[in-house]
Amino acid sequence: MMNQKDLYRPNVAMVIVSSDYPNSREIFLAQRNDLLDVWQFPQGGIDEGEEVLEALFRELQEEIGTQSVEVIAEFPEWISYDFPPKIAQSMKPFIGQKQRYFLVKLNEDAVINIETQHPEFCDYKFVSVDEALSMSASFKKNVYESVISYFKKEGLL
Incomplete structure (x- = not known):
């Protein structure tokens, strides 16, 4: 039987800044092609037995077609959200x-x-941190706010 923690699918997500960072601190948001007007950070499931960083690079390739990135920082803990019905x-x-x-x-x-x-x-753009928060899906807003405020507090965004 699955316990409560098993009911949350392990997932990796990325806040992507352009190669112009830190001069520009705009972040990448992409528009989903299956949910009307939902913009989000790229993210994806972590496969069984896969390391988190392996999943990060695989998902980058699968979702935005490149793995050519430098990891700047990691949010220090797992953070979760519930799916809408x-x-x-x-x-x-x-x-x-x-x-x-x-x-x-x-x-x-x-x-x-x-x-x-x-x-x-189906689309993507680089937006300010505030724009990213205002455009994100409501069920992810708390997660986005926590993650962004952490990176801001660390002086990274």
Whole structure:
């Protein structure tokens, strides 16, 4: 039987800054192609037996078409959110996700390509921290606020 902590799917997520960081502190947001007008940070499940950093680079490749990044910082703990009822239906047996968040900087040679093998996004842009918070999905807002305020407090955003 699954216990409460097993009901949250392990996931990795990234706050991506451009290669112009720290001069520019705008962050990458992508528009999902399956939920109307939902913008988010790239994220994805951590496979069984996969290290968190392995998942980070794999998901970057799968979602934005590049692994050419430098990891700047990591949010110090797992952070979780519950799926809204509509999404929860398709994610059974999970009721939410627990995530490891990383702040990553695109390298000079990085080329973003969201037209990946299994595209999840239809658009992307770099926005200010405040814009990112105002555009994010309501069920993720608390997570986004916690992660961004931590990176801000550390002087990174």
